[in-house]
Amino acid sequence: MELTKRLLCIVITLFSLQSQAQEKIPLLQLISEIETKHEVKFSYSAVDVKSVTVEQPQSSSTLKTVIEKLNSSTLLNFKFLTDRYITISTIDKTISVCGILKIDANTSLYGASIVVNNTLNGAVSNNEGEFKLTDVPVGAEVVISYLGYNTERIKATDLWEYKGCKTIVLEEKLEQLNQVLITKFLTTGLQKRLDGSTQLNSETFGVLPGLIEPDILQTIQVLPGVESVNESIANLNVRGGTNDQNLMLWDGIKMYHSGHFFGLISAYNPYLTDKTIVSKNGTSSEYSDGVSSTIDMRTKNTINDDFSGGFGANLLHADAYLKVPISKKLAFHFSGRRSFTDVLASPTYDNYFERSFQDSDINTSTESDATGNQSSDFSFYDFSAKVLFDLNDNHKFRANVIGINNNLDYAESNTNNTSETVSKSSNLTQENLGFGGQWNAVWNDRFSTQLSGYYSKYTVEATDARVETNQEVKQSNEVLESGFKIKSNLKINDSFNLFTGYQFTEVGILNATDVINPNYNRTKKDVLLNHALFAEAEFSNKKTYARVGVRGNYFQKFSKLIIEPRLNVRHKLFNNLALKLQGEFKNQSATQIIDFQDDFLGVENRRWILANEETIPISESKQGSFGLEFSKNNFLIDVEGFYKNVQGITVSNQGFYNNFQFLNAIGSYNVRGVEVLASKTAQRFSTWFSYTYSINDYEFNTLTPSVFPNNVDVRHSFGLGLNCTILSNLEMSVGGIWRSGQPFTKPVEGNETVQDGNNTFVNYDTPNSENLDHFMRLDASLKYSFTISNNVKALLRFGVINALDRKNSINTYFKVDPNDSNKAIKVENKSLGLTPNLSFRCLF
Structure with missing residues (x-):
């Protein structure tokens, strides 16, 4: 009986401590307590902190631990100027963001592009549709895009990892029936479409053997049925055809020339190319004039x-x-x-x-x-x-x-x-x-x-x-x-x-x-x-x-x-x-x-x-x-x-x-x-x-x-x-x-x-x-x-x-x-x- 009472007392004490730790108090109140307890001074704008609430730290916590916790749990930047002076601001504040991408309640979206707008900070969703980005400015906008689906633009603060990873369902573009079937096909940037064609996305292109650039006409030679018997782009053979039987279009312009060095290097600079679609058969009736491929x-x-x-x-x-x-x-x-x-x-x-x-x-x-x-x-x-x-x-x-x-x-x-x-x-x-x-x-x-x-x-x-x-x-x-x-x-x-x-x-x-x-x-x-x-x-x-x-x-x-x-x-x-x-x-x-x-x-x-x-x-x-x-x-x-x-x-x-x-x-x-x-x-x-x-x-x-x-x-x-x-x-x-x-x-x-x-x-x-x-x-x-x-x-x-x-x-x-x-x-x-x-x- 005595043992039971002791265990109950311990449980009540732990629960009390946890409740105290999870108690929310105004940040202004905590600042005053910290200044008194640790003999420090905070510099801040009242507008930035007046509506912020935080968890009450444990009494045994050190000053450094408290500040680190505030940095991770608020959208404010706490910074030591000296051992006694601490500034509070939103300047240079970065956070980690995360999310889970889906196309419906049960299907994760793999291979979507997630980028912090106007920066090079980005990621690609994994097999479970999950993504995470670090060092994201508080005021930034996160852009989520995937071919065939509407692009989502979300405030970074809405994806703050501290709040938990948010599930985001992308809506399909209804005007585009022929969506992508396989998002990572052989390497990143190569995709297989529903109509059997292959799509190369130059910007997200990964790496292929021997290539140092996303050379369009070299890349497509990894596909079965596409090769050059004499190693020349000027002689690209699709299912046994000759090079002149390939219809080549650049933004709708019919091109009659394909390679530099008389065929060893693609003549098309890939870095402003968004995508290249290669069709060997079953082409849309919109296209003609190439009896082997488009x-x-x-x-x-x-x-x-x-x-x-x-x-x-x-x-x-x-x-x-x-x-x-x-x-x-x-x-x-x-x-x-x-x-x-x-x-x-x-x-x-x-x-x-x-x-x-x-x-x-x-x-x-x-x-x-x-x-x-x-x-x-x-x-x-x-x-x-x-x-x-x-x-x-x-x-x-x-x-x-x-x-x-x-x-x-x-x-x-x-x-x-x-x-x-x-x-x-x-x-x-x-x-x-x-x-x-x-x-x-x-x-x-x-x-x-x-x-x-x-x-x-x-x-x-x-x-x-x-x-x-x-x-x-x-x-x-x-x-x-x-x-x-x-x-x-x-x-x-x-x-x-x-x-x-x-x-x-x-x-x-x-x-x-x-x-x-x-x-x-x-x-x-x-x-x-x-x-x-x-x-x-x-x-x-x-x-x-x-x-x-x-x-x-x-x-x-x-x-x-x-x-x-x-x-x-x-x-x-x-x-x-x-x-x-x-x-x-x-x-x-x-x-x-x-x-x-x-x-x-x-x-x-x-x-x-x-x-x-x-x-x-x-x-x-x-x-x-x-x-x-x-x-x-x-x-x-x-x-x-x-x-x-x-x-x-x-x-x-x-x-x-x-x-x-x-x-x-x-x-x-x-x-x-x-x-x-x-x-x-x-x-x-x-x-x-x-x-x-x-x-x-x-x-x-x-x-x-x-x-x-x-x-x-x-x-x-x-x-x-x-x-x-x-x-x-x-x-x-x-x-x-x-x-x-x-x-x-x-x-x-x-x-x-x-x-x-x-x-x-x-x-x-x-x-x-x-x-x-x-x-x-x-x-x-x-x-x-x-x-x-x-x-x-x-x-x-x-x-x-x-x-x-x-x-x-x-x-x-x-x-x-x-x-x-x-x-x-x-x-x-x-x-x-x-x-x-x-x-x-x-x-x-």
Whole structure:
């Protein structure tokens, strides 16, 4: 009994002490008690403290403990000036904030962006939707955003960690049915959408093997079915197609140029790019003119409150970008990039130069022989600018410009028999200039429209002065395209949208050659007008996403109508298993031909031409795919079988190294295969494995044999990668690719050449009957981020391509031996060797 009484007494005493500790008293009262007990003085404004209540501290607490408790439990900043004087203010007061993000009562939101407005202090919500930020100013605003959902702006004090982590439910944007399905896909910044397309968000991009920047066209090559058989962005192959079969758009402007260094570096500066959407099949009927894929690049489209930007450099170029708000309704965005390779040659530049010009007239050595020498300078730049004007919340206007330039100067000299030195200068310039504008109008809650227009000019100009023949060849290829589009969106209900629109395009292409000694001139220009009507319906609920559309294209010159149906369906069979079905018909009127005899200094042998419906038909594609997708606990398995048929290709635009090289023929190619992707993502790591198996065959009825393997018939292609967050500010990525060697044609054994009049040619055997050795490459990257000041963040990235320095063969062909016309010499083009690169960036 006595023991019971003692225990009861102890419990009552503890409860009394806890109640005393939790008792709330006015801060002014506590200040007076502290001043008396500890013989200190407080300096404060009565306005700041008069309405504040605090917990009564325990009598045994030290002065330091009491002040620390007040700092953590109030929105005031208590600071010791001396041992006896303490100031109380709201100046420089920072707090920790936290929250839990959800899209409904049971579903957490992973991968959302949380940023303290007008600062670089930010975080990403974890698997449970939780986030936490420290050192947040009391008066700050926290911005929470996620693609497809309304952005939330919340006062920092409402998210104060001391009050407990608040649950925040983001509301979905009802006008955007095609929301993101997977928020972290392979790495941060890569997302998978409901319609099967992939989205790259440049600003939140993490790290991928070998890359030191979010290079748009390099990044998408981690996707199954997307690769470059010769390591060049200028030859990007999507499901067995050629590079000219990819529709590239920059803010709605059709682009005809893709890479610097003639294809080794993306020509699009990523730091003002907001997102890039890549579609391999099931494309919206809004798009046409690319029978293999659509790569839609969109720049940042919102007016920020404050001036911001960034600058950086790597071992090839330097760049900068700015976002300049003039008012709440008007802003300007600028970006620029230029190489310094014509001033400073780094080891990275030397590797790229050797890779780019190994099969050209350009000699990487300054000395060619005892009597002559050569020198060359290469440089590139690009720029973009955008004007953003918001008349009001419902009417927004945008205008932008983009420019891309590659320039090569090449000089050679020779000493003749009379000891006279003869010098010649050659030049190659490659440019793409584009202008565009948009008016986005929201007329009511259910109806909106967009009116857009663009102009694009692509030019290749070359002057090839040949010392040995005293001949000068001038060549040019020019593409002018302009067009406009109007489209409307009618929201029937929360799940159903109806899109309609009209598009007009005018394309003109010029090809010219001017030869001096002997004199010769050839100029050809073609123009084609196209009118298109398109419509589609889009439906989405918790189980099913469906988009059905049709596009009608009328080519005025040929009085030809092409109807293109489109289909994209995704249906959840179970919670973790979904079925996908996609299909599309598309056309393309502008293609590239490859001319080995009449090229630009041997560097750029592709030139754009227009269909004439005689020797060059309009290319038309039909493709379909069917797949299953399993996703659970951030583990994804995606399996997709596909079939694609492209009609209307020609021998001249395939680049044959065989007996068909100089023939005229129209044919097709068929690709069938399967793509497999498995990935696992977590808060600190992500890993993936991809595999593509495909069979790709040509069919030319007028050739013998009529069916043979495609130049890019790569049967097996594997990819493997791992991203890991080592520390909160240090990330690592390592990965590799392995693929079968592409086909090539060898000469007839024992009869390697054949003579036709005065000309001798290589006598090729059965076309594409041999394969190169398999291609293998291991890449790695590191990304380190740190803070220079409150408003300046820095990024240091290091990457290495082909870390094992493997000598991969990417192309093989033969030419007649100049010393023995009965023999053929084998020419092998090699991939990049071990190529390191380093970049440093500042963001403010």
